Amino acid sequence: MPKTMVNVDVIQTAIQLACRAPSLHNTQPWRWIVEAGDLHLHLDRTRCVKRTDGAGREAIISCGAALDHLRVAMASAGWMARVERIPDAANPDHLATVTFSPRAVVVAGDRRRADAILQRRTDRLPFGSSPNWSQFARMLNAVIADRAVILDVVDDAIRPKLAEASALSDALRIYDSAYQTELDWWTAPFTLVDGIPRSALVSAAESDRVDIGRTFPVVTERPPRSGLQEDKANVLALSTARDTPKNLLRCGELLSEVLLEATLAGMATCTITHMLELTASREVVGAAIGRTHPQALIRVGLAPTFGRIPPPTPRRQLADVFEIRG
Structure with missing residues (x-):
């Protein structure tokens, strides 16, 4: 055919x-x-x-x-x-x-x-809690199933362990000049077609309200989201049986499904990976959620209707990522 x-x-x-x-x-x-x-x-x-x-x-x-x-x-x-x-x-x-x-x-x-x-959008600001979280979590488990990837709804009681892993990751990298140089490069304050623009970063006060977020360079103080003294987001975890390229690829596909389903449900999201990049902090996360190979965490919650919404981040030109052969 x-x-x-x-x-x-x-x-x-x-x-x-x-x-x-x-x-x-x-x-x-x-x-x-x-x-x-x-x-x-x-x-x-x-x-x-x-x-x-x-x-x-x-x-x-x-x-x-x-x-x-x-x-x-x-x-x-x-x-x-x-x-x-x-x-x-x-x-x-x-x-x-x-x-x-x-x-x-x-x-x-x-x-x-x-x-x-x-x-x-990837929203690094603190979220409010979703009143329909239980229903949404059940829906995810019903429509998203994959043998290679495990989706866990993280219990709120485990969050302090995640915050511990986040703090450990920060502590291990605070004097890692190569890591800090990379981070500064990808958050440079000039116009790019890649990297994280300043408009997508948060102030020091807002960063302090998210206990499990990556520590990025902070920007000029902005008014915090009204009424949100701390992040109330729920957390999802994606894990795989092994760290093979095929499993990692499937994990990314499932990550996309979760993010789009949350967007359709009117929720804001932020993918978290910094505490899974170093062996010590990854082991803390794995022990907390009972998985050997955690790959990504996702904060899911509500952004205030009239609050600051991050603009879309820039993207490379099509010609830089696409080629026709033959």
């Missing part, structure tokens, strides 16, 4: 949406290549943050989130994506090969998920 070909304009539009996926320090460590009618996703190791993510674990998770964003974008355009993960065992940086087939029907839910890609 001949391969179904997708118009390249459709693929380009979908990739632009896929590249709205979150990534460590907004590094966007992905490269997309169309060749012989297939779409290939590669890890771009030149975009890895070497001191922070030396093995590229978080970069692969980021690529997994972009892969799921692509699936969502193509579904809204009337195409089903079939994904072969790690298609070449000799080249683990070739993360996926994607082929497409036409869908008979595009439902409203497909379009809403694609819209959620543009609505989602």
Whole structure:
């Protein structure tokens, strides 16, 4: 049977949406290549943050989130994506090969998920608690199931242990000049197409209210979110059985699903990984949640309706991440 070909304009539009996926320090460590009618996703190791993510674990998770964003974008355009993960065992940086087939029907839910890609923000400010959290958590466990990835709803009683791991990570890195230099580079106060813009950072007072957030360079004092003296977000944890590229890729795909479902439910989100980058703090988190290989934590809560909402972070040009061959 001949391969179904997708118009390249459709693929380009979908990739632009896929590249709205979150990534460590907004590094966007992905490269997309169309060749012989297939779409290939590669890890771009030149975009890895070497001191922070030396093995590229978080970069692969980021690529997994972009892969799921692509699936969502193509579904809204009337195409089903079939994904072969790690298609070449000799080249683990070739993360996926994607082929497409036409869908008979595009439902409203497909379009809403694609819209959620543009609505989602990484919000580092403190959140209010969600009154519908139990219902949302049950829904997640019902619709998101994957043998390779474990989704845990973290009990509030465990949060002090997470705060301990966060403080330990900060303490171990306070005199790590290479890490601090990387962090300063990716939060530089000049206009970029990547990195974390100043508008997405928080003030010292706001940072102090989030006990499990990464310590970023702070910005000029801003009025805190009204009525929020401390972060009331609920926390989700994603873990895998092993740290293999395929498991990490699937973890990123599941991360995307969780973030988009939360966005559709009207909730704000922030992915947390700093306390999983060092062995000591990762072991504290793993022991707290009962998992050997925790990969990401996600704060989920409510942002005040009239509060400050972070603007979208910049993205690289399509030509920098996409190539057509043959």
